[in-house]
Amino acid sequence: MNRRRFPWLSYLLVVTGAVVTVVPFLDMVMTSFKGPGEAGTLPYRFLPRALDLSNYRAAVDQLDLPLLFRNSVVATALITGSVLLTSSLAGYALAKLRFPGRDFVFRLVLSTMMFPPFLFFVPHFLILVHWPLAGGNDLLGRGGAGLTVSIVALAMPFLVNGFGIFLTRQFMIAIPDEVLEAARIDGAGEFAVWWRIVVPQTKPVVVTLALLTFVDAWNEYIWALLVSTADPDVMTLPVGIQLLQDHVDPARTMPVVMAGLVLSVLPVLTLFLLLQKHYIRGVMLSGLK
Amino acid sequence: MVNTLAPETTRRAPHSRRAAVGAVDGRGRARRRQTVVAYLFLAPALLFFAVFLILPLGFALLLSLSRWTGFDLGDIDPVGLDNFTGLLADGSTFLTPVLTNTLLFALGTVALALAGSVLVATCIDKLRFQGLWRTLYFLPIVTTVVAVGNVWKYMYEPGGLVNGVLNALGLGSVAFLQDPDTALPAVVVVQAWASVGSAILVLTAGLKSIPGSYYEAAALDGAGPGTVFRRITLPLLRPSLLFVCVTQFLTGLQSFALIIVMTKGxxxxxxxxxxxxxxxxxxxxxxxxxxxxxxxxxxxxVLAVTLAQLWFFRRTGEDA
Structure with a gap:
């Protein structure tokens, strides 16, 4: 198109859109510094009068931040670790091993991506409630709260990811068979071949998948809300902050909520800005599935 | 690690291949062993899918045909299609307003996100610092729905940013989330705002794959920017547009986290x-x-809407 002329109109559009995208984040930060009676009053002011840090102190006081952070970190770590491990193991079998039923298993993995998450909220919750021999349940899953009162409940429905297996498999197919065959002839078992040769070669896809999984797990809300209703001790950051906003008068607590949100959003935004190339490549790959 | 290991193993390979020739009869056993090993590698994933995919689907199907208090698995009471007929009966709120809202929510989100992303993606393509722009537009996607929902909820309040802008323009305040007429459009805007970044990403990649020679040829023929957009950009962007449409529709039809946070329905x-x-x-x-x-x-x-889109795009000349 007209590449020689300076594209004024395009700049105007893109910058306006970018402002609309970024301003809510700035408003969140600005509000988190606003003093009592300064937020939510007319007329609206974008900038706070002073850098009032008391909201952050209040957020730390009113929210059990160490507990919330711990739960979010544990759940995210469990999910990310498990997804990486199971995707790599299953991806290797599907990409590089020959065995009867391989096509069927691959198609099963693909089909898991077809079912929307909302189909599973109810049965997953009930399955965890009636998990045999856990949380006071008998062998038939009766009598207790099952796994819902355990921190692993936060992670359980997300421990394996069909898309993760698919992504890893596609990446592993490119590894030449000769390299693996040579290692096998040298007496390496399949586990050693996977761990010593395949895993190191799949670092890029591991980083990408780790980022995608981390961000999703850290931001997950609905399932964490369900599980924390059963047991407040496993509450995660998003749930804790939402609860704070549900229970206190909005006019006074908005700045405190915003301060809590800034604290909870910072780890992910930092990670994204540092590693965005890998993350964006992951989104692109998922766009090509 | 791989750079030190891989060449060494390949170097040693011809030497040990001689030993392998004599072991042809062991091949059947090796293949059987590989089957066992393969299923061991797959075991965690297959076990998970059995417990968290197949069992729940069966369980949900059973529940949809039953009445149950949720305590004793022995008390599940089969009622046939009663739950379905109850949902779809006259006077049930499920068809209107709930399903209507769902379709409007998805449709509104797709329309806004598609229009916005096509506009921004084609513009970004002509600018410098493309990475920076894409990063900015991508921020909402990595932000938890609790943050997105609460920030916008606050911005929609009488003393919030949106009404502040309206007042500065001399317009009256609007109670966006409290007025039944504006609540749904208000959350649609937020959902579109939050999802436009990934659409831009997909469309920018689609634009990059259009050969520059097409544009040069069009310029030689004296085609204006509007014609170029309609005759070259849009047709060649169809696969990306189809993808954005289908995925955004899927998300729009099933997402409710934002709504829980902002309005609780x-x-x-x-x-x-x-x-x-x-x-x-x-x-x-x-x-x-x-x-x-x-x-x-x-x-x-969800299935019907997705299939309808695939059918529509195929009918108008695009293999999905």
């Missing part, structure tokens, strides 16, 4: 959508049967 049922209704039936009313039936009805809608 209110005022009244003004922003109540099918997935939220399912969630409420289950976890507020303990009506697992109706909830499961609602989930399957929504699943059918």
């Amino acid at each position: 209110g005022p009244g049922d003004a922003t109540n959508v099918a997935a939220l209704e399912m969630y409420r039936q289950a976890f507020s009313h303990g009506d697992w049967g109706t909830a499961s039936a609602a989930a399957f009805v929504l699943f059918a809608v």
